[in-house]
Amino acid sequence: MTTTVEQLTPRTRRNSELGLLVLAIGIVLLAWVTTDLNRNGTVPANIIPIAGGFTVLVLSVHVVLRWKAAYADPVLLPIATVLNGLGLVMIHRLDLARGKLGTDGDAYRQIIWTTLGVALAIAVIIALRDHRLLRRYTYVSMAVGFVLLLLPLVPGLGQTINGSQIWISLGPLNFQPGEFAKIALAIFFAGYLVQTRDVLSLAGKRVLGFTFPRGRDLGPILVAWLLAVLILVFQKDLGTALLFFGLFVAMLYVATERVSWIAIGLLLFGVAVFFALSAFTHFQKRVDLWLDPFSPQNLERSNQLANGLWGMASGGLTGTGLGAGRPWLTSFAESDFIFSSLGEELGLFGSVAILVLYLIFCERGVRTALGVRDGFGKLLAIGLTFSVAFQLFIVIGGVTRVIPLTGLTTPFMSLGGSSLLANWVIVALLLRISDQARRPMPEIPVGVASDDPSPAEVTQVVRMS
């Protein structure tokens, strides 16, 4: 961070964002119309309100960014738009195949959730003028995160779906609180680690070239580990456990710059997984399905992994075309397997394009973490980014047979409100942090205008440390 660079007066790049947004909206609408043309041979009758609504929705975020976060990263929003849109198209496409039309359709609900998600993102961008304000809520976030994580275990509230108890049901709504716990815990870890990083990174003994932490400093990682084990044992959800523990270890490593934490983390998690594998048939079955999804016994037991792979293979390089494949043959085609569904109809070219979009999204997240000046912001940005990347790896790695299949949602694309809302909040937070990262440093931090929160927050950080 040299001042010479800052003096180049960085551009806001809002116009680039607008251009990319138009492109993103164009891709989504083209996909939507293609689907209907391939299925019914007609342009959908409601294309005007859908196109108009989608455009207004997305552009309103753009306008809010111009107004409230002019220096925010220009690529994050267009990518979130195109991913959310393609997910919608696939859900709509599956509705058509199943004859669920209009308000009966999953797409209808998903459109409402998208609207709410975008609204929530706008609310976060407007209400949260500076991400450092979140540091105040470090321990509140911890409490919220833990409660959300363990909520599905409350009798009468938790729902076991697909062998894993990661859902809660509130009246007609099924909710995956883990999606929000992810954000709450990222905030907590960032706030907590930025406070304790010096102790965790400096104290310790050197053994075999590694500096190992003192026994009493192992407390936090043990608590996180215990939480992961609880999720593993009681919710039988390897994916969520892996995601949280991975998130914590990654953030711990970034905060302390000590590889030994990763080694300890891997060891602890290895022990937990080994224990879970030997104790629960639920996990053994999943590993068995992963190793040989095509054996007759395993097909009898669960053919979703095999069906997803067959679907992707049937798409080949170029895909069957939207609306022309048979993604509905795979169970959970609209949620866990939405990547397979899109891969079937868009081909390898489509799968790679989607993965590259996610990769660019994460790259922008990393860039934000590198660029932002405060430690809390760095940790929060890399934590949120890593959580998206790691979640994507767990779910898409599951459907492409890189790792055993565990149920997690595909960010932005899966059918489901909790996941959409949570991911739009992540986008909002990354946009907010990136605005801080790219905004030119105030010339003189003395006597600044009262509407610039940065200096005040900087002071606060000093006080809390």
Next chain:
Amino acid sequence: MNTPIRRISVVIAALFTALLVASTVVQFVQVKSLGAMAANKRTLLDNYSRERGSIIVGGQAIAKSVPVEDQYRFLRTYPQGDLYSQVTGFYSYQVGAPYGLEHASDDLLSGDSDSLFVRRITDLLTGRRTAGATLELTINAKAQKAADDALGASKGAVVALDPKTGAILAMVSHPQYDPNPISSHDLNKAANAWEKLSNDPTKPYLNRTINQLYPPGSTFKVVTAAAALETGLLSDENSEVPGPAVLDLPLTTATLPNENGRACGPNNKTTLIHALEISCNTAFGSLGLELGGEKIRAQAAKFGFGDSLTIPMRVSTSTVPPDLNAPQAAQSAIGQYEVKTTPLQMAMVAAGIANQGKVMTPYLIDSVRSANLDVIESTPDPVELSQATSPETASTLTKMMVSVVDNGSGVRAAIPGVKVAGKTGTAQHDPGKPPHAWFISFAPANDPQVAVAVVVEDGGVTGSEIGGGRVAAPIAKAVMEAVLK
């Protein structure tokens, strides 16, 4: 903190690399192997939603795909019901197409055949859905109908050939079944129909003309006579042969008697032609002893025994066992012991004799047309399978077989105004059951247009040669008449 953030970004890149590689493996490297898996419903539905080619006999479709409004898009129907059930087989969503042309010519009917490659490329470019090829068969609809009617309620098989080309003119196997319900898109109905068919002890799905092996009985005496004439053991139809009431077999206490218990001629002697007319067991048994097993086997092989044929359905291999000792050779010479043949093979014997000793390779598909009726493969040039006998031997055998119909056991195959050559057979197969009744024939003897083999299971009368003549010969006659008229 920027150094660890950069390292984490390397981890993220590695995770994505794994996903990109995995997607490439699934969607590029393993496309064929995943698509070929039997349990893969998408491949199945792909095949079903393609317009499968029709199978045509005499301008009428005996199998065609009709567009329907469900996820399979096309329903396979068989307008003639039972009549062509073993020729076409069926095309079922659950069971697939295990039998008949639906199985043997699947790549043509589905449009996957390499011979349709150019069409597939143009279809890809024009965005048209590839439709399968249409097969036109060699079957003569009248002959098929006549064979079916004549066989009636009996179990058995009738197959007719054009002796000059090898074209199959009729192919009927009883019992039959209706391929329509098994091919239904009502999956319950289809499952029930398949359950019923696959559990039927009479095996209606079996094409008895090509996939059931029978002992040929006395019809095989024609082959023995051919061997005797070809090897020079006998010079012509009037050569003298032994014809006692009972033939003593060497190496064993067993004997080989005539069915009626009488000698075939005065002084226990007779002529070859008379021996064939009355189907004299002892005469052909002693020819078997004199020729030995290998010569009979070699002659049979020239007619096609031991060959694996595809028409394009796979034809079971007819056999005369090797290393026969003397009594086995005598038994084999009259079509018993372990001699096993398909009706098609015996039709090929008759056709070979009819065609001056030249056996033509049998075939069922006359031409293959693409969906828009361009000919992809036109009528094949007749392919000679083998020269089974010299033209002279063939003409001697023809003379003898005409005599069988004119003066002997095959009188019921006689057609007024047409010279018919034939040979009856009554084949023992199970001591507790009546023998199979056989008849092979061709007509007209001077300019053969059709060769027929008929077998009626359990249709004979034990201890009598009349079964083949009484039961099977009229069926052969009906088929020959249908072709000749």
